[in-house]
Amino acid sequence: MWNSLLGFWDQYHGLIIGFSVLGLVLLANQLIYRRYWTSYPTRAAYLAAHPGCDTVDGVVCATCRRKALVGPVAGRGRIYRCGWCETELYRVDCA
Numbered sequence: 001m002w003n004s005l006l007g008f009w010d011q012y013h014g015l016i017i018g019f020s021v022l023g024l025v026l027l028a029n030q031l032i033y034r035r036y037w038t039s040y041p042t043r044a045a046y047l048a049a050h051p052g053c054d055t056v057d058g059v060v061c062a063t064c065r066r067k068a069l070v071g072p073v074a075g076r077g078r079i080y081r082c083g084w085c086e087t088e089l090y091r092v093d094c095a
Ligand SMILES: [Zn+2]
Pocket: 061, 062, 063, 064, 065, 066, 082, 083, 084, 085, 086, 087
């Protein structure tokens, strides 16, 4: 029992640690997004502040003009952030 567990650990510890770290980072992100949720502008507020960002392809980042990525935030809604310059753009509250 323990031997097979140790063997498994020996073989996959790199992967297990990698996924654990990834999971922790995602969890930390969720907590941070939820904690500071109201500090992110709404879509309307963001577009009012950056009118040029509302393009036919969707809303783009005000800093680097690339398309925003969507990230779900449990219990809150969705957060749109730029994956290129790591800027949080705006939030969409869940209905
Ligand atoms: Zn950007």
